[in-house]
Amino acid sequence: MMKRSKYLMAILFSFLVTQTHAGPIEDQIKFRQSAYSFMGWNAARIKSQVVDHPDTFSKEEVLAAAEVIAAIANSGLGKLYGPGTDQGTGWKKTRLKPEFFEKQEEAKNIAIKFNQEANEFKKVAEAGNVNDIKLKFGKLSESCKSCHDSFRIRE
Amino acid sequence: MPIQNIEIWDLPIRIFHWSLVMLTLSAYITGEQGGNLMDWHERIGGAILFLIVFRVIWGLIGSPYARFSHFFPTISRLKKYFQGQWAEEGHNPLGAISVFVLLLLMMILVTTGLFSNDDIAFNGPWYLFISKETSDFLSGQHQRFFDVLVYFIFLHTAAILFYVFVKKKNLIAPMVTGKKKMQHDATSNHQALNRKKLLFTIIISTVIVWLTFSDVIHQLNPDVVDPPPASSANW
Numbered sequence: 001m002m003k004r005s006k007y008l009m010a011i012l013f014s015f016l017v018t019q020t021h022a023g024p025i026e027d028q029i030k031f032r033q034s035a036y037s038f039m040g041w042n043a044a045r046i047k048s049q050v051v052d053h054p055d056t057f058s059k060e061e062v063l064a065a066a067e068v069i070a071a072i073a074n075s076g077l078g079k080l081y082g083p084g085t086d087q088g089t090g091w092k093k094t095r096l097k098p099e100f101f102e103k104q105e106e107a108k109n110i111a112i113k114f115n116q117e118a119n120e121f122k123k124v125a126e127a128g129n130v131n132d133i134k135l136k137f138g139k140l141s142e143s144c145k146s147c148h149d150s151f152r153i154r155e
Numbered sequence: 156m157p158i159q160n161i162e163i164w165d166l167p168i169r170i171f172h173w174s175l176v177m178l179t180l181s182a183y184i185t186g187e188q189g190g191n192l193m194d195w196h197e198r199i200g201g202a203i204l205f206l207i208v209f210r211v212i213w214g215l216i217g218s219p220y221a222r223f224s225h226f227f228p229t230i231s232r233l234k235k236y237f238q239g240q241w242a243e244e245g246h247n248p249l250g251a252i253s254v255f256v257l258l259l260l261m262m263i264l265v266t267t268g269l270f271s272n273d274d275i276a277f278n279g280p281w282y283l284f285i286s287k288e289t290s291d292f293l294s295g296q297h298q299r300f301f302d303v304l305v306y307f308i309f310l311h312t313a314a315i316l317f318y319v320f321v322k323k324k325n326l327i328a329p330m331v332t333g334k335k336k337m338q339h340d341a342t343s344n345h346q347a348l349n350r351k352k353l354l355f356t357i358i359i360s361t362v363i364v365w366l367t368f369s370d371v372i373h374q375l376n377p378d379v380v381d382p383p384p385a386s387s388a389n390w
Contacts, residue, residue: 040274047276051194138191141275145189148274155295 025082029090032080035072037091042068043141050134059128066125069140073118078111095153106150114143163244163335165218165348167356171210172330175261178203179308183301193277197268201364204265208360210258216352220244226251244337253311260304267297269367280368284376 042065049057086096100107117140124132164172178199185196214223226246235241236248246254269281271294282290318324329335366372 036274043276051191051276134191137276141193142188142190144275145273154298155291 025085025088026090028080028082028085029088029094031090032077033090033092033094035075035077035080039069039072042066043137046133046137050130050137054130057130059125062133063122063125063128066122070118070122073115078108081107095155097151097153100151103150107147110143110147110150114140114147117143158336158338160334161337162333163220163329163337164333165221166333167209167213167217167348167353168221169330169333171206171213175203175206178206179261179304186301189273189275193273197277197279200265200268201368203261204367205360205364207258207261207265208363209356212356212359216356218348220246226254228252228255244335250314253307253314256307257304257311260300260307263300264297264304267293267300270294271297281372283373 045065046062049062081096081100083101086094086098086100088094117136121133121136121140124136182196182199182203185192185199213221216222219225226248228248228251232241232248232251241247269279270285270290271277271279272282272287272290273294274291279290285293315326318326
């Protein structure tokens with residue numbers, strides 16, 4: 001009986017671990033690369049319809065894209081930045097700077113800012129005014145850039 | 156020979172110089188800010204491309220002091236300069252190296268910028284001609300070479316200040332007014348601005364910038380003109 005509960009504890013514990021961290025380092029890197037790449041598709045759709053070809057603007061499509069970005073931003077991406085994930089290869093080699101782990105406060109602030117911008121962007125997408133969307137899209141992409149500038153290794 | 160106030164830097168050169176200063180500064184600000192200013196960063200890049208093409212053509216057919224052949228830093232000119240025997244007007248051989256390095260750096264920045272992307276929402280106008288990996292690489296070089304440019308701009312400015320304060324030779328004023336006090340002889344390089352050549356240079360530069368940003372260039376890549384259709388599925 002004692003032994004059994006130990007096993008159960010072990011299983012439960014390992015389950016908890018996988019809950020906090022998405023898994024081996026490569027998986028974490030892969031998941032986050034996928035997240036950003038999918039956001040990239042949605043950002044491109046928005047830019048095309050709002051900035052480059054406003055005549056093709058479709059509220060539904062921009063909102064759909066905005067919802068994706070907000071959902072990914074709110075999904076707790078930080079969990080994919082476990083210790084050691086500055087080294088390793090997901091779909092490709094990660095470009096995360098080791099400084100990320102030394103400047104956790106800055107990283108957190110950038111992440112919070114990004115979340116806020118993504119959620120506010122979703123709101124203006126719901127309202128559907130092209131000019132407001134464009135303005136907020138600029139703010140949102142600036143928050144992306146701040147992280148690239150601070151924590152991404154230059155090619 | 157009488158000493159006269161002679162035009163050494165013609166108007167096109169002066170406009171080129173100071174617009175390049177301002178455009179480089181604006182490119183820096185917009186590039187650092189990112190976001191919606193990236194569109195302006197791209198336009199500024201186009202304007203800089205215009206200036207660089209203009210300067211290259213003007214360096215071949217422009218007024219005498221503007222010509223590359225007039226100040227190209229050959230070994231013999233450099234030797235003369237370092238032996239302290241350089242007495243000619245115009246860019247001295249060391250300054251000439253600076254001119255060519257700065258021009259080359261601007262060319263590298265413009266070219267890498269055309270192929271770049273920022274992994275957010277910006278793709279340069281020639282992004283689709285190359286693979287994502289190559290574009291990422293060139294985007295990194297775009298940033299790196301900007302750092303190199305900043306270094307050379309500091310060097311350039313320091314050299315000018317050295318001339319002003321240590322050698323008591325004001326090189327800034329002639330770049331503004333164009334005029335410089337020098338010995339004048341009838342056989343010298345001074346002549347009126349050739350308007351036809353200027354017009355020709357402006358037209359060629361405009362055409363090159365237009366081609367760079369136009370759809371015409373994209374005809375070279377069928378995928379850009381007729382992209383494989385996206386699904387029209389409504390789910």
